[in-house]
Amino acid sequence: MMLRKIPATKPVAPHIEALAGNTRWRVTAAVAQPKIDGASPKVPPRGHDAESETARSQNGPVDVEVHLDRALETDAYTGISGTSFEDLPLTSAADVKAAPARYMTPLHTPAMRVGTSGSTGSPTVVYRSRDEVEENAKGIAERWSTLLPNGPHRVASLLDHNRSAAGLLVEHIMYTLDAVTARLMPYTPSGPNWMQFAEAVTEFSPTVIIATPGVLLDAEHELRALGVFDEIRSTATTLLTLGATNTPAMRRRLGRSWQALVVDGSFGGTECGTIATGCRLGNLHSMVGRGTYEVLIEDGSLVPLAAGVRGELVVTPTLFRHFVLIRYVTGDRVDALSCPCGLDGVAFKVLGRLDDRIRIHGHWIEQAGIEQTVFADPAVEDYQLVADLDDNLTRIEISLLPGSSPAGSTIAATIETKLGVDTAVVDAVSPIARTAGVVKSWARTRVRREVIR
Numbered sequence: 001m002m003l004r005k006i007p008a009t010k011p012v013a014p015h016i017e018a019l020a021g022n023t024r025w026r027v028t029a030a031v032a033q034p035k036i037d038g039a040s041p042k043v044p045p046r047g048h049d050a051e052s053e054t055a056r057s058q059n060g061p062v063d064v065e066v067h068l069d070r071a072l073e074t075d076a077y078t079g080i081s082g083t084s085f086e087d088l089p090l091t092s093a094a095d096v097k098a099a100p101a102r103y104m105t106p107l108h109t110p111a112m113r114v115g116t117s118g119s120t121g122s123p124t125v126v127y128r129s130r131d132e133v134e135e136n137a138k139g140i141a142e143r144w145s146t147l148l149p150n151g152p153h154r155v156a157s158l159l160d161h162n163r164s165a166a167g168l169l170v171e172h173i174m175y176t177l178d179a180v181t182a183r184l185m186p187y188t189p190s191g192p193n194w195m196q197f198a199e200a201v202t203e204f205s206p207t208v209i210i211a212t213p214g215v216l217l218d219a220e221h222e223l224r225a226l227g228v229f230d231e232i233r234s235t236a237t238t239l240l241t242l243g244a245t246n247t248p249a250m251r252r253r254l255g256r257s258w259q260a261l262v263v264d265g266s267f268g269g270t271e272c273g274t275i276a277t278g279c280r281l282g283n284l285h286s287m288v289g290r291g292t293y294e295v296l297i298e299d300g301s302l303v304p305l306a307a308g309v310r311g312e313l314v315v316t317p318t319l320f321r322h323f324v325l326i327r328y329v330t331g332d333r334v335d336a337l338s339c340p341c342g343l344d345g346v347a348f349k350v351l352g353r354l355d356d357r358i359r360i361h362g363h364w365i366e367q368a369g370i371e372q373t374v375f376a377d378p379a380v381e382d383y384q385l386v387a388d389l390d391d392n393l394t395r396i397e398i399s400l401l402p403g404s405s406p407a408g409s410t411i412a413a414t415i416e417t418k419l420g421v422d423t424a425v426v427d428a429v430s431p432i433a434r435t436a437g438v439v440k441s442w443a444r445t446r447v448r449r450e451v452i453r
């Protein structure tokens, strides 16, 4: 697949290409006609009953017909005309990653080229129009205005703008909220070192810090070593965490250390946009009117996202007019529930990515389950998993916060008993786990593979 080069006019940031506004972007290379029935995963049963309809409507009114019309303009969905939504096949992440351009409609008003962090090894590139970017940011800003304490806000963003589309999104959202935003990313080559970071935080005195959970853990470790953590943590009252591997146990762990309200900001991806935002009770709520949300449950059938449903999240995002996905299988396992917070949308928790699961004595365990056990003791600073090449968990390494009590051996023994895996206390978890803290695949970076002899 080759994309015709459009001359860049005004680069906004290294990962964004501002394209000539009146130039029609299009795919030039011919692609094979899609095999809607053959190339995709199995078509699930229809699950089309009154209960399903009620659940579907709770996800918000979505004009699926308009979306299907757009889909017809793409190479990937050519030929779906006359097919009802319930009969449409699933779209796999692998298919989208292999040829993202097949899912694009001709773009008349291009504004941005956005790439994923490439945390799976292959970044997906999509194009967005200005309206889409603004609409996405506005929707999240409305939700965040209820999530954050009263402003005015000074926001420190620790998201890597070079590798994370979310970094850009956050700036759009904060602009909408009239918040002052500072980019303070200690990982990029041009970014500050930890002491410079500490000085900048002290000077800027952010009320909100936005980062992936892994970065906040890392920052805490580094700032503590420099002796400035107590000063830094006194500035921000709210930590807004982003990233698919954002577990309640991790947020509780961070909240204790940083003495701040830790909330899950949003959930989604470059491919499907923002699917949900967090609430003050620690749950995510689907974005109403932004798409159709379904869950692939254990027996292989597809049901609407509704309280009590657990399985792999499948989304048909309708916000983006130029990058069209139908029944996109996200790879994220979720647990839908009822949440009394009053926010609209369907509430759910993310259990973890399917490809980040690991085996304990033959059983696949999600990251949320492991973190819940490891971080149950407030003395645990961080952890790392050691696995063999077949994803069998062989050892857990934990590091403890300074001055921890009771003794580390007791804590390790408790984890060992609960999970049935050898657990040892180490001085600090391996640096391999820290360097990739900027990307979403924090879970994967926590696993060290070893050949077991």
Ligand SMILES: [Zn+2]
Pocket (backbone or CB within 6 Å): 279, 280, 281, 282, 283, 284, 285, 339, 340, 341, 342, 343, 347
């Ligand atoms: Zn809620």
